[in-house]
Amino acid sequence: MVLVFAESVNGTFKKPAFEAVTYGYQTAQAMGVSCEAIVLGAAANATDLGTYGAAKVHHVADDSLDKLDSQVYAAVIADAVQQLGATVVVMAHTSTGKSVLGRLAARLKAGSVPGVNALPVIDGGTFSVRKPVFSGKAFANVAINSEIKLISVMGNSMQPAEVGSAAEVAALSVAVPASKTSVKEVSRMEGVTPLPEAELVVSAGRGMKGPENWGIIEELANELGATTACSRPVSDVGWRPHHEHVGQTGIAIRPNLYIAAGISGAIQHLAGVNSSKTIVVINKDPEAPFFKAADYGVVGDLFDVVPRLTEAIRKHKQA
Amino acid sequence: MKLLVCVSKTPDTTTKIAFTGDNTALDTGGVQYIMNPYDEWYALVRALELKEAAGGSVTIINVGSAANDPVIRKGLAIGADEAVRIDKEGSSSLDVAQQIAAYAKDQGFDIVFFGKETIDYNGSEVGAMVAELLDIPFVSYANTLEMDGSTGTITRDIEGGTERIELSAPFAISAAKGLAEQRIPNMRGIMMAKRKPLNVVAPVETEALTSIVSYELPPEKSAVKLVDPENMEELVRLLSEEAKVI
Ligand SMILES: Cc1cc2nc3c(=O)[nH]c(=O)nc-3n(C[C@H](O)[C@H](O)[C@H](O)COP(=O)(O)OP(=O)(O)OC[C@H]3O[C@@H](n4cnc5c(N)ncnc54)[C@H](O)[C@@H]3O)c2cc1C
Numbered sequence A: 001m002v003l004v005f006a007e008s009v010n011g012t013f014k015k016p017a018f019e020a021v022t023y024g025y026q027t028a029q030a031m032g033v034s035c036e037a038i039v040l041g042a043a044a045n046a047t048d049l050g051t052y053g054a055a056k057v058h059h060v061a062d063d064s065l066d067k068l069d070s071q072v073y074a075a076v077i078a079d080a081v082q083q084l085g086a087t088v089v090v091m092a093h094t095s096t097g098k099s100v101l102g103r104l105a106a107r108l109k110a111g112s113v114p115g116v117n118a119l120p121v122i123d124g125g126t127f128s129v130r131k132p133v134f135s136g137k138a139f140a141n142v143a144i145n146s147e148i149k150l151i152s153v154m155g156n157s158m159q160p161a162e163v164g165s166a167a168e169v170a171a172l173s174v175a176v177p178a179s180k181t182s183v184k185e186v187s188r189m190e191g192v193t194p195l196p197e198a199e200l201v202v203s204a205g206r207g208m209k210g211p212e213n214w215g216i217i218e219e220l221a222n223e224l225g226a227t228t229a230c231s232r233p234v235s236d237v238g239w240r241p242h243h244e245h246v247g248q249t250g251i252a253i254r255p256n257l258y259i260a261a262g263i264s265g266a267i268q269h270l271a272g273v274n275s276s277k278t279i280v281v282i283n284k285d286p287e288a289p290f291f292k293a294a295d296y297g298v299v300g301d302l303f304d305v306v307p308r309l310t311e312a313i314r315k316h317k318q319a
Numbered sequence B: 001m002k003l004l005v006c007v008s009k010t011p012d013t014t015t016k017i018a019f020t021g022d023n024t025a026l027d028t029g030g031v032q033y034i035m036n037p038y039d040e041w042y043a044l045v046r047a048l049e050l051k052e053a054a055g056g057s058v059t060i061i062n063v064g065s066a067a068n069d070p071v072i073r074k075g076l077a078i079g080a081d082e083a084v085r086i087d088k089e090g091s092s093s094l095d096v097a098q099q100i101a102a103y104a105k106d107q108g109f110d111i112v113f114f115g116k117e118t119i120d121y122n123g124s125e126v127g128a129m130v131a132e133l134l135d136i137p138f139v140s141y142a143n144t145l146e147m148d149g150s151t152g153t154i155t156r157d158i159e160g161g162t163e164r165i166e167l168s169a170p171f172a173i174s175a176a177k178g179l180a181e182q183r184i185p186n187m188r189g190i191m192m193a194k195r196k197p198l199n200v201v202a203p204v205e206t207e208a209l210t211s212i213v214s215y216e217l218p219p220e221k222s223a224v225k226l227v228d229p230e231n232m233e234e235l236v237r238l239l240s241e242e243a244k245v246i
């Protein structure tokens, strides 16, 4: 059986959980086994996981699980894996998944591959998955040789596919150890799609000249329904908040569309964005290295080009 | 406080990646190696700051061959008191974690530091594995860490926000941007590093549960399509009809 650890945000399942279930379902189909899910703590719309292929949802409904403690989560999931006899465990490669996957591997003495971006290749006795390495500059095909196989799935690498209907949710009884950490505060921005989950991203760099000019970037992002990002120097000097910083030392993203204005395209910047499906570069310097990594390029002054693009999108939406 | 910082060696961030003939190994010709930036800039420096504030010691540990010694010496030059190298090229993340845990088990470290990820394998899993093997809490992607006695307060980034966590030592954390400011080793540090202990320890027996079968390079990007800056309607048309992303 393939068991998907579906994580919720404040008790609600969203895209990362649906992507993980889709991955688990398609893996299970290839293996000829069933796909089930496990959810921890508050789980308002757990039945929705059935839509993406979970035949059954196992719910460990303990209030202490509403907040992440990787040590507790790993103990609970490991217990469930053994109780239910799962041979493949799938989760999203999110801040939660990243904290849990490794612990689970150590606990179950199972091989794990973090951040995979393609379905497993199953060939006779071998099971291998592909993951980006060298910060997106290459991929590695990694074989998992243990009986239990653990995988976390990179965001935006699977399109959630609706294949079923509401799943049966059943309580699962496992011991929940006491937590040794306490989460004092969680603050989330309201109404914006977090960068790692965003399908459309508008990003800007030092070519903006100063923080007071960001209005045109925000207008473009608003018009598109996109999330904003920035290059590292821009967040280093405090023009933009550091959580917008993408690249080697910031976050790595893989949206469908990445628009970069006034960013030169240094290799460390590309490391965080080169897996984007479509890249648009706006730069006044035709020699800017970013054009080599771009699908579409506009050589021009961003202070003219960006508002014009916003206007063109507005017209396109009205048409 | 007794602090352990796990440091790895990675190709420099500007390395052009290529693989040898059958795509099973990195072509190391011309590759410059560095200490993994998160380990060096954030994890190690924060550990040094805590030691400077409250006393104690900072040990760095690496799992790897003697080829890693220059990177380890750099860690000593930045200020670590001593270094340990487990003499084995780790076969997988779990192997590396088992080696570190076997060494750290009975040493009574208060905090074990990691980088948020290695920039070559991009695993972000070794820290969680070591924490599990040592049976201690683990908080990943820490942007700040303050200690008050043995109580730690950590803030970390989560998707679209931040989280603040309190916990008691011993624990493990992985370091992200913000945890500290990079330190450049000075001449005195470099001289002193030569006299600091670098203990080479034999590895423990482990089983390889994962193995890299092959590498691939992403398909070549086709040449960029330039759009007239006066004609953004055309760009929107391409994004909608050709790329189908809006
Ligand atoms: C170890 C390491 C890690 C790093 N990690 C990261 C990382 O994670 N993310 C990151 O982004 N960087 C990172 N960097 C820094 C990186 O090397 C570059 O310095 C940085 O990305 C440059 O930012 P930028 O493109 O905004 O600025 P610049 O390189 O200064 O580029 C500005 C661009 O704007 C263009 N421009 C100026 N005015 C206009 C205008 N009016 N209209 C249109 N275009 C205009 C210019 O032609 C230029 O191309 C890292 C560096 C190192 C050494």
Ligand SMILES: Nc1ncnc2c1ncn2[C@@H]1O[C@H](COP(=O)(O)O)[C@@H](O)[C@H]1O
Binding pocket: B006, B007, B008, B009, B036, B038, B039, B061, B062, B063, B064, B090, B093, B096, B113, B114, B115, B116, B117, B118, B121, B122, B123, B124, B125, B126, B127
């Ligand atoms: N060979 C190694 N020796 C010591 N520490 C390591 C080694 N490999 C990884 N680490 C530590 O584990 C962190 C995460 O590595 P990874 O899981 O590969 O992304 C790194 O930032 C280091 O702190």
